[in-house]
Amino acid sequence: MPKLDYLVEELVTGNRILAREGVVDSFGHISVRHPDNPQRYLLSRSRAPDCIEKDDIMEFMLDGTPVDPRGRAPYLERFIHGALYEAQPEVMSVVHHHSESVIPFGVVANQRIKPIFHMGASIGHEVPVWDSHDHFGDTALLVENMEMGRDLAKLMGAGRTALMRGHGATVTGRNIRHAVYISVYLEVNARLQQRAMDMGEVKFLTPGEVDKVASRTGSYGITRAWENWCRRAGRPFQPEQA
Amino acid sequence: MPKLDYLVEELVTGNRILAREGVVDSFGHISVRHPDNPQRYLLSRSRAPDCIEKDDIMEFMLDGTPVDPRGRAPYLERFIHGALYEAQPEVMSVVHHHSESVIPFGVVANQRIKPIFHMGASIGHEVPVWDSHDHFGDTALLVENMEMGRDLAKLMGAGRTALMRGHGATVTGRNIRHAVYISVYLEVNARLQQRAMDMGEVKFLTPGEVDKVASRTGSYGITRAWENWCRRAGRPFQPEQA
Amino acid sequence: MPKLDYLVEELVTGNRILAREGVVDSFGHISVRHPDNPQRYLLSRSRAPDCIEKDDIMEFMLDGTPVDPRGRAPYLERFIHGALYEAQPEVMSVVHHHSESVIPFGVVANQRIKPIFHMGASIGHEVPVWDSHDHFGDTALLVENMEMGRDLAKLMGAGRTALMRGHGATVTGRNIRHAVYISVYLEVNARLQQRAMDMGEVKFLTPGEVDKVASRTGSYGITRAWENWCRRAGRPFQPEQA
Amino acid sequence: MPKLDYLVEELVTGNRILAREGVVDSFGHISVRHPDNPQRYLLSRSRAPDCIEKDDIMEFMLDGTPVDPRGRAPYLERFIHGALYEAQPEVMSVVHHHSESVIPFGVVANQRIKPIFHMGASIGHEVPVWDSHDHFGDTALLVENMEMGRDLAKLMGAGRTALMRGHGATVTGRNIRHAVYISVYLEVNARLQQRAMDMGEVKFLTPGEVDKVASRTGSYGITRAWENWCRRAGRPFQPEQA
Numbered sequence: 001m002p003k004l005d006y007l008v009e010e011l012v013t014g015n016r017i018l019a020r021e022g023v024v025d026s027f028g029h030i031s032v033r034h035p036d037n038p039q040r041y042l043l044s045r046s047r048a049p050d051c052i053e054k055d056d057i058m059e060f061m062l063d064g065t066p067v068d069p070r071g072r073a074p075y076l077e078r079f080i081h082g083a084l085y086e087a088q089p090e091v092m093s094v095v096h097h098h099s100e101s102v103i104p105f106g107v108v109a110n111q112r113i114k115p116i117f118h119m120g121a122s123i124g125h126e127v128p129v130w131d132s133h134d135h136f137g138d139t140a141l142l143v144e145n146m147e148m149g150r151d152l153a154k155l156m157g158a159g160r161t162a163l164m165r166g167h168g169a170t171v172t173g174r175n176i177r178h179a180v181y182i183s184v185y186l187e188v189n190a191r192l193q194q195r196a197m198d199m200g201e202v203k204f205l206t207p208g209e210v211d212k213v214a215s216r217t218g219s220y221g222i223t224r225a226w227e228n229w230c231r232r233a234g235r236p237f238q239p240e241q242a
Numbered sequence: 243m244p245k246l247d248y249l250v251e252e253l254v255t256g257n258r259i260l261a262r263e264g265v266v267d268s269f270g271h272i273s274v275r276h277p278d279n280p281q282r283y284l285l286s287r288s289r290a291p292d293c294i295e296k297d298d299i300m301e302f303m304l305d306g307t308p309v310d311p312r313g314r315a316p317y318l319e320r321f322i323h324g325a326l327y328e329a330q331p332e333v334m335s336v337v338h339h340h341s342e343s344v345i346p347f348g349v350v351a352n353q354r355i356k357p358i359f360h361m362g363a364s365i366g367h368e369v370p371v372w373d374s375h376d377h378f379g380d381t382a383l384l385v386e387n388m389e390m391g392r393d394l395a396k397l398m399g400a401g402r403t404a405l406m407r408g409h410g411a412t413v414t415g416r417n418i419r420h421a422v423y424i425s426v427y428l429e430v431n432a433r434l435q436q437r438a439m440d441m442g443e444v445k446f447l448t449p450g451e452v453d454k455v456a457s458r459t460g461s462y463g464i465t466r467a468w469e470n471w472c473r474r475a476g477r478p479f480q481p482e483q484a
Numbered sequence: 485m486p487k488l489d490y491l492v493e494e495l496v497t498g499n500r501i502l503a504r505e506g507v508v509d510s511f512g513h514i515s516v517r518h519p520d521n522p523q524r525y526l527l528s529r530s531r532a533p534d535c536i537e538k539d540d541i542m543e544f545m546l547d548g549t550p551v552d553p554r555g556r557a558p559y560l561e562r563f564i565h566g567a568l569y570e571a572q573p574e575v576m577s578v579v580h581h582h583s584e585s586v587i588p589f590g591v592v593a594n595q596r597i598k599p600i601f602h603m604g605a606s607i608g609h610e611v612p613v614w615d616s617h618d619h620f621g622d623t624a625l626l627v628e629n630m631e632m633g634r635d636l637a638k639l640m641g642a643g644r645t646a647l648m649r650g651h652g653a654t655v656t657g658r659n660i661r662h663a664v665y666i667s668v669y670l671e672v673n674a675r676l677q678q679r680a681m682d683m684g685e686v687k688f689l690t691p692g693e694v695d696k697v698a699s700r701t702g703s704y705g706i707t708r709a710w711e712n713w714c715r716r717a718g719r720p721f722q723p724e725q726a
Numbered sequence: 727m728p729k730l731d732y733l734v735e736e737l738v739t740g741n742r743i744l745a746r747e748g749v750v751d752s753f754g755h756i757s758v759r760h761p762d763n764p765q766r767y768l769l770s771r772s773r774a775p776d777c778i779e780k781d782d783i784m785e786f787m788l789d790g791t792p793v794d795p796r797g798r799a800p801y802l803e804r805f806i807h808g809a810l811y812e813a814q815p816e817v818m819s820v821v822h823h824h825s826e827s828v829i830p831f832g833v834v835a836n837q838r839i840k841p842i843f844h845m846g847a848s849i850g851h852e853v854p855v856w857d858s859h860d861h862f863g864d865t866a867l868l869v870e871n872m873e874m875g876r877d878l879a880k881l882m883g884a885g886r887t888a889l890m891r892g893h894g895a896t897v898t899g900r901n902i903r904h905a906v907y908i909s910v911y912l913e914v915n916a917r918l919q920q921r922a923m924d925m926g927e928v929k930f931l932t933p934g935e936v937d938k939v940a941s942r943t944g945s946y947g948i949t950r951a952w953e954n955w956c957r958r959a960g961r962p963f964q965p966e967q968a
Contacts, residue, residue, distance in 0.1 A: 025467075025470075026466055026467035026469075026470040026471070027361070027463075027466070027467070046462070046466060047466060047469070048466050048467065048469060048470030050470055050473070050474075051469055051470055051473060073462075098359065098361060100430070100433070100434060101437075103358070103359050103434045103438070104358075104434055104437045104438035104440075104441055105441075106359075107358050107359070107438050107444050107445045107446070108438050108441045108442040108443065108444060108445070109442065109443060109445065110442065111441050111442060115892075116829070116830075116833050116892060117824065117829050117832075117833070117867075117892045117893055117894070118866065118867040118868070118892060118893050119753070119824060133448065133451075137450075138448055138450030138451050138454060139451065139454060140360065140451070140454040140455045140457075140458045141359075141360040141447075141451060141454075141455060142360070142458075165445065166357075166358060166359045166360060166445070166446075166447050166451070167359055167360050168359070188826070191826070192826060192829045192830055194437065194440070194441065195827075195830045195920060196829070196830035196833050196834050197441065198440065198830075198920070198924065199830055199831075199834045199837050199920065199923065200834040200835060200836065200837060201834065201835060202833050202834060203833045203834070203835065203891065203892070204833070204892075205867075205892050206859065206864055208863075208864030209859075209864050209865065209866070209867060209892070212864060212865060212866040212867075213866045213867060215866075216866045216868075220772070220799075221753075224752055224753070224772060224773060224774050225751075225752035225753070225774065227752075227773070227774060227777055228751075228752040228774030228776055228777055229752070231776070231777060232776075267709075267712075268708055268709035268711075268712040268713070269603070269705075269708070269709070288704070288708060289708060289711070290708050290709065290711060290712030292712055292715070292716075293711055293712055293715060315704075340601065340603060342672070342675070342676060343679075345600070345601050345676045345680070346600075346676055346679045346680035346682075346683055347683075348601075349600050349601070349680050349686050349687045349688070350680050350683045350684040350685065350686060350687070351684060351685060351687065352684065353683050353684060375690065375693070379692075380690055380692030380693050380696060381693065381696060382602065382693070382696040382697045382699075382700045383601075383602040383689075383693060383696075383697060384602070384700075407687065408599075408600060408601045408602060408687070408688075408689050408693070409601055409602050410601070436679065436682070436683065439683065440682065509951075509954075510950055510951035510953075510954040510955070511845070511947075511950070511951070530946070530950060531950060531953070532950050532951065532953060532954030534954055534957070534958075535953055535954055535957060557946075582843065582845060584914070584917070584918060585921075587842070587843050587918045587922070588842075588918055588921045588922035588924075588925055589925075590843075591842050591843070591922050591928050591929045591930070592922050592925045592926040592927065592928060592929070593926065593927060593929065594926065595925050595926060617932065617935075621934075622932055622934030622935050622938060623935065623938060624844065624935070624938040624939045624941075624942045625843075625844040625931070625935060625938075625939060626844070626942075649929065650841075650842060650843045650844060650929070650930075650931050650935065651843055651844050652843070678921065678924070678925065681925065682924065
């Protein structure tokens with residue numbers, strides 16, 4: 001299968017999985033960098049993730065301009081995706097979501113999400129919080145232009161995750177499966193971390209453990225989850241293409 | 243499709259969505275103002291929201307008198323709806339429910355639901371609590387006459403939401419989708435707010451942010467959710483009529 | 485339909501509803517007093533509630549002796565049922581369960597479940613806790629003879645609900661639907677009460693409100709829930725027989 | 727049916743039940759000792775539990791060497807299983823999982839899971855916590871060789887359960903159903919225990935109660951749950967073989 005067709009299928013599947021696994025509800029989105037042109041990315045038209053079909057997938061320039069819209073309305077917040085592809089050549093997929101357990105960590109000072117179990121190590125040593133109010137004052141909280149997107153991308157740097165105060169989170173990955181995997185376990189880690197914090201002082205993973213687990217998190221483990229998530233989401237499980 | 247037929251379909255769908263999304267269980271109800279006569283409203287007979295069919299939809303005068311009951315028993319609390327349509331000409335739809343996360347905020351002093359993320363901005367700056375005991379003493383807590391309904395409507399004023407102590411909540415909207423949308427995110431916001439409060443001092447949305455988000459919450463975003471909710475509830479997604 | 489056949493159908497449905505609504509898992513049971521002989525009751529053989537069929541329903545004497553076992557093994561804890569029918573002639577149905585939100589209230593001193601919203605009023609003014617250890621010392625915590633059953637029944641008196649420390653809860657009703665209804669809302673009330681207690685001082689329903697709501701909780705409201713629960717459990721909704 | 731065929735069926739069913747009941751997600755595994763050769767055990771190839779079919783079941787020597795791999799990739803953490811079968815001749819089945827409610831108890835000092843209700847008694851008097859860091863320093867937290875497996879097995883001794891700090895839990899049983907049963911109620915007990923601890927001082931089961939319940943937990947009760955879990959998981963319920 002041509003790489004582009006493969007990625008469109010993966011992208012539809014990624015959307016459905018994020019919905020089925022409770023990372024997104026009717027809002028949130030996932031994109032993938034274009035396989036032939038790194039200055040472009042693929043992202044659905046403005047639609048709830050669990051409703052998305054192949055024909056909904058649009059192509060965008062990094063600045064958010066749709067290449068061939070054919071009347072399809074884009075997400076207002078597509079600039080999150082373009083700004084991250086622009087800033088980090090290594091990033092191949094981006095997820096933006098409002099996953100429930102992460103929201104509280106974005107609105108309480110001095111409480112940061114950190115890995116409390118090995119499945120959470122891929123989120124990084126500590127999840128930073130981006131507050132749109134710092135540089136943009138009172139807004140509708142949406143990342144609706146490249147200036148805001150670049151501000152978020154600057155805070156993230158090469159990190160995989162960031163929270164957005166009063167809004168949600170953004171996650172990057174080496175490919176679609178990686179970004180979905182981190183998104184799912186960011187939610188689980190946040191949920192378990194809050195429960196652990198309720199009981200007392202938490203022993204987080206050591207920095208060395210985080211690095212060792214993250215360096216081991218590859219296709220072997222992610223594929224095991226992906227097959228299961230495909231089945232749960234009612235989507236075909238296609239062989240991974242490098 | 244004639245506006246009345248359209249609204250009856252929407253009302254059945256709204257009931258099913260509220261059930262599927264966990265806002266109502268076997269109790270709670272949603273109404274819409276009559277499209278041709280603002281002195282009347284449409285509301286199901288006394289039945290659980292997830293069981294409601296088109297033939298269950300009855301027509302009421304604002305004082306709660308059924309127009310053509312044909313043996314159908316009405317909800318005891320229909321006065322909530324009539325009193326709000328009477329007091330607020332702009333209100334086109336009303337939801338009354340016992341959504342789980344909002345109940346605790348109605349029974350604890352000095353804790354008010356306030357928007358902690360952009361999806362919650364439509365609930366208003368702060369959700370007031372109406373206590374039937376203040377003016378009516380010991381009752382069965384039900385709003386079972388116009389006097390109680392008007393007391394609640396007075397507290398709500400032009401606001402979109404109110405809690406009812408030891409009972410539930412009431413929400414108003416510009417149309418059915420808007421009232422359902424606010425009801426769903428009132429529940430989510432309350433759930434996340436309690437979790438955030440457990441962790442420390444909460445940074446709520448600023449007043450300016452609440453206003454900016456609320457003014458942007460229109461058909462563009464709500465339709466995206468509505469399509470998804472229709473699919474989840476097994477209901478047809480019909481085009482919106484203004 | 486003969487009353488006995490009607491009750492057997494209702495009993496199967498009651499079991500399935502309790503499972504579907506999360507009151508029981510693989511354990512727990514519901515019985516009904518025999519319609520023709522108040523010295524007997526009907527209860528399933530030892531089987532998970534969601535698996536129960538009509539042929540599983542057995543007849544017992546109040547002391548727990550099966551009338552016509554035909555090889556069917558009874559629940560070890562059937563004495564809960566017999567002791568309550570023996571002590572309270574008005575009781576027509578009994579539920580015993582391990583509903584999750586009530587367990588914590590049974591193992592923490594000085595925290596009692598009390599109605600915090602109108603749907604919880606049927607549980608009574610305060611739910612007492614029976615501790616088998618008080619009179620029986622170290623046991624397997626099961627009510628496995630009439631002596632223990634009578635001790636529990638004595639604590640309950642004419643009340644509708646009791647917790648059992650380290651074990652679960654028992655509920656009585658005027659009929660099957662009533663006992664199921666109270667069981668469902670005992671769980672919901674406990675869940676919401678704990679969340680409210682986490683936030684501050686709780687304003688419970690006043691004693692007068694509890695009495696007014698409870699006196700109003702009749703077939704009108706319960707039937708509305710029952711129809712919905714039948715649908716969710718995939719069971720026929722049969723007309724109520726007095 | 728030959729014992730080996732019976733056990734392979736049970737093992738597939740055990741995997742599906744653990745997934746359906748929320749003990750495992752895409753990770754975690756269950757094994758059974760070989761019926762004819764106590765120096766071997768049966769365990770799936772590396773696959774998510776809810777996807778596992780009969781052909782996925784592999785045979786291993788206690789040191790983790792696959793007997794007839796036929797290209798099937800094994801779980802990295804199979805050494806947990808071999809080390810426990812090696813150390814405890816009585817153990818016939820082992821479950822390793824990352825059940826959500828137990829994780830927090832593994833990362834907070836001085837909070838141990840203990841039975842708070844009779845269904846939890848099979849977990850033992852107190853669930854110990856194994857910290858891989860104590861003897862192995864910074865690792866990827868996985869039990870990926872026999873040395874680590876034996877260290878865990880040593881901590882567990884004849885106990886049925888242990889938590890693994892920042893990782894998950896391991897459970898042993900007299901047979902597959904027993905190990906699954908304990909795994910399910912370890913999760914429930916942890917969940918309820920945390921909620922009880924939130925409310926005040928907890929009255930746990932007495933040591934005598936734990937012993938009495940555990941000694942009574944046999945095929946009678948477990949089979950009742952197993953039939954129900956088979957139905958929920960869409961698996962045939964086969965008669966138990968001793």
